[in-house]
Amino acid sequence: MAPELNGKKFLLQGNEAMAEGAIAAGCRFFAGYPITPASEISERMSYRLPQVDGTFIQMEDEISSLGAVIGASLAGVKSMTATSGPGFSLMQENLGYACITEVPCVVVNVMRGGPSTGLPTSPAQGDVLQARWGTHGDHPVIVLSVSSVSECFSIIVTAFNLSEKYRVPVVVLSDEVVAHSRETFTIPAADSIEVVDRIVPNVPPEWYKPYEDNSRGVPPMAAMGDGYRHHVTGLVHDAHGFPTERPDEIEAFLKRQFRKITNGFFEIQITKKFNIEDAEIAVIAYGSVARSAHRAVAMARSQGIKAGLIQLVTLFPFPKSTVVNVMRQCKAVLVPEMNMGQISREAKRVNTGLTKVFKYNRIDGQLISPVEIFEELQKM
Amino acid sequence: MFSGMTELRHKYLRHHKKFPHVWCPGCGNGIVLGALIRAIERLNLEKDDIVFASGIGCSGRMPTYVDFNTLHTTHGRALTFATGIKLANPSLNVIAVMGDGDATAIGGNHFIHAARRNLDLTAIIINNQIYGMTGGQASPTTPYGAQSTTSPFSNIEHAFSIAELAVAAGASFVARGTVYHAAQLDKLLEKGINKIGFSVVEIMSNCHVQFGRRNQMGDPVTMLNWLKEHAVSKDNGSSMPPDSLDAKFTIGILADTDKPDYIEEYKKIRLKAQRG
Numbered sequence: 220m221a222p223e224l225n226g227k228k229f230l231l232q233g234n235e236a237m238a239e240g241a242i243a244a245g246c247r248f249f250a251g252y253p254i255t256p257a258s259e260i261s262e263r264m265s266y267r268l269p270q271v272d273g274t275f276i277q278m279e280d281e282i283s284s285l286g287a288v289i290g291a292s293l294a295g296v297k298s299m300t301a302t303s304g305p306g307f308s309l310m311q312e313n314l315g316y317a318c319i320t321e322v323p324c325v326v327v328n329v330m331r332g333g334p335s336t337g338l339p340t341s342p343a344q345g346d347v348l349q350a351r352w353g354t355h356g357d358h359p360v361i362v363l364s365v366s367s368v369s370e371c372f373s374i375i376v377t378a379f380n381l382s383e384k385y386r387v388p389v390v391v392l393s394d395e396v397v398a399h400s401r402e403t404f405t406i407p408a409a410d411s412i413e414v415v416d417r418i419v420p421n422v423p424p425e426w427y428k429p430y431e432d433n434s435r436g437v438p439p440m441a442a443m444g445d446g447y448r449h450h451v452t453g454l455v456h457d458a459h460g461f462p463t464e465r466p467d468e469i470e471a472f473l474k475r476q477f478r479k480i481t482n483g484f485f486e487i488q489i490t491k492k493f494n495i496e497d498a499e500i501a502v503i504a505y506g507s508v509a510r511s512a513h514r515a516v517a518m519a520r521s522q523g524i525k526a527g528l529i530q531l532v533t534l535f536p537f538p539k540s541t542v543v544n545v546m547r548q549c550k551a552v553l554v555p556e557m558n559m560g561q562i563s564r565e566a567k568r569v570n571t572g573l574t575k576v577f578k579y580n581r582i583d584g585q586l587i588s589p590v591e592i593f594e595e596l597q598k599m
Numbered sequence: 600m601f602s603g604m605t606e607l608r609h610k611y612l613r614h615h616k617k618f619p620h621v622w623c624p625g626c627g628n629g630i631v632l633g634a635l636i637r638a639i640e641r642l643n644l645e646k647d648d649i650v651f652a653s654g655i656g657c658s659g660r661m662p663t664y665v666d667f668n669t670l671h672t673t674h675g676r677a678l679t680f681a682t683g684i685k686l687a688n689p690s691l692n693v694i695a696v697m698g699d700g701d702a703t704a705i706g707g708n709h710f711i712h713a714a715r716r717n718l719d720l721t722a723i724i725i726n727n728q729i730y731g732m733t734g735g736q737a738s739p740t741t742p743y744g745a746q747s748t749t750s751p752f753s754n755i756e757h758a759f760s761i762a763e764l765a766v767a768a769g770a771s772f773v774a775r776g777t778v779y780h781a782a783q784l785d786k787l788l789e790k791g792i793n794k795i796g797f798s799v800v801e802i803m804s805n806c807h808v809q810f811g812r813r814n815q816m817g818d819p820v821t822m823l824n825w826l827k828e829h830a831v832s833k834d835n836g837s838s839m840p841p842d843s844l845d846a847k848f849t850i851g852i853l854a855d856t857d858k859p860d861y862i863e864e865y866k867k868i869r870l871k872a873q874r875g
């Protein structure tokens with residue numbers, strides 16, 4: 220019998236908590252290729268999955284890892300892979316395949332310094348826009364980020380749930396600091412975790428149209444082997460799944476991809492607020508920088524500065540309405556990031572003259588500290 | 600009353616949905632598809648239990664036409680998707696069809712690792728010695744000295760021997776056939792699908808349009824005759840690869856070995872893990 224971990228307290232690093240979150244979400248297949256600082260996710264999955272009748276496989280690279288993950292999901296099993304920048308670049312091809320075929324899966328990118336081999340053991344947030352636009356072609360995407368060990372667990376569960384519900388790949392961005400920090404964490408009781416499974420068809424197989432539109436824009440998904448023989452292709456396809464070159468079918472198909480995500484904005488765009496109610500200035504942060512920002516806001520408050528924080532858990536679709544509301548209320552916002560300004564770009568895009576957007580950037584492989592953010596807040 | 604072949608067509612082809620197909624008249628892909636269907640019929644497999652996956656290329660269109668669980672993946676990656684499907688549901692029969700460029704250029708790494716790993720999959724590689732779909736560029740199996748649209752003066756690279764490569768990489772079952780030797784091809788595919796472990800069937804085929812035309816074999820009959828004249832049956836001697844337009848090459852079964860496949864091995868891993 221596999222050991223029962225639910226309800227017990229552990230000293231876990233972020234990567235390990237991600238593996239546990241995945242298993243709690245129902246993930247039973249993992250394929251990956253070793254890379255710092257993500258390897259501990261693979262290692263823990265190689266140990267844990269066979270305990271719960273799941274399957275782990277180490278593939279020959281990240282292209283094949285995501286290929287195998289998509290294949291397993293097509294056969295009805297919740298699947299995940301985890302990597303860092305160089306591997307995430309290799310995954311872009313099959314990430315697009317998961318988008319166009321609407322196959323649920325979770326891809327974790329534990330960000331390290333880039334480009335190329337970059338800074339393998341240092342944190343960075345340089346892959347944010349790659350997560351949004353890395354694969355070619357117009358496509359909607361869900362990108363989540365984590366800032367603590369407990370979020371590594373809970374946000375992976377959310378990632379699986381959104382992926383299953385909307386039939387999209389979900390990218391989870393972590394970073395080297397979150398991945399390797401150890402915190403005490405109690406794995407929640409199994410029945411306290413909400414788990415969403417994809418909707419499967421309930422019509423007779425001869426009626427099943429695997430890509431037929433409906434009010435949610437998310438067609439039910441049959442697993443291969445369940446009697447609903449159908450075709451899956453990376454070519455743009457019609458409601459039956461067969462390639463089409465008809466402009467009306469192409470447009471309807473691609474627009475549905477966007478519509479299904481837009482319909483879900485309310486639950487997909489996750490943010491966390493701290494001291495925002497009466498804030499006059501605000502920090503917009505995500506990942507490990509949000510931890511520093513939280514502390515900086517507390518420091519500012521103790522000095523009488525009315526500062527607040529919105530932590531972006533969802534980076535894309537960019538939580539525009541929440542951010543805009545804070546912009547209306549504040550005389551300035553600060554976006555600290557371990558890149559040259561990828562989310563501050565988004566903030567500037569949605570700021571139609573409402574406030575002043577300041578950025579604060581570090582790309583030297585060092586975490587942005589609370590004091591640095593506090594000093595920026597004092598200047599604002 | 601339908602003839603046997605008509606019955607098979609009705610049973611296996613998505614005839615009312617996906618025809619006409621994209622292949623040129625006389626293309627060897629149709630012979631491969633016929634052989635595959637006959638092999639599956641003889642093995643008495645349920646259509647629901649078959650997954651037929653492909654990469655990208657003319658060969659990549661093959662799954663579109665048959666009534667299985669079908670999957671048209673990315674270029675070179677069919678075996679990676681097949682790996683995930685088989686591991687997620689080992690009761691499925693997973694067959695992948697690939698072109699020579701698909702399997703040995705962009706997908707070469709996946710191919711040798713799938714062979715090494717020995718997961719129970721069947722890989723069919725249609726070797727037409729050229730990139731067909733993109734217009735006749737040189738592939739890793741274009742013979743030395745041949746003409747192509749990217750070797751207009753002569754190909755100075757040497758051809759991969761796909762079947763021999765599969766043997767060296769550890770595949771449990773390896774065979775080579777041709778679209779001329781159709782009766783033998785049925786049997787090779789049947790054996791390959793039936794084999795537990797990774798099986799490879801390399802099929803020498805004719806692309807008279809993109810390969811033959813530039814190499815004095817511009818029609819299917821000439822190319823089929825070329826296959827007939829250059830293929831020799833495997834005796835007990837060593838195998839000969841199809842690496843030049845003049846040399847003979849071996850057809851038949853090149854390897855048939857028994858070793859535990861990945862699924863069997865992984866069952867043991869689960870037992871160990873669950874013993875705690």
Ligand SMILES: Cc1ncc(C[n+]2csc(CCOP(=O)(O)OP(=O)(O)O)c2C)c(N)n1
Pocket residue numbers: 655656657658659674697698699700701702725727729730731732733738
């Ligand atoms: C990543 C990528 N690179 C290139 C292509 C373009 N492409 C489509 S088919 C093909 C070659 C097909 O040749 P082969 O695999 O020998 O199969 P055939 O068409 O001869 O059956 C190429 C290069 C692609 N689809 N994807």
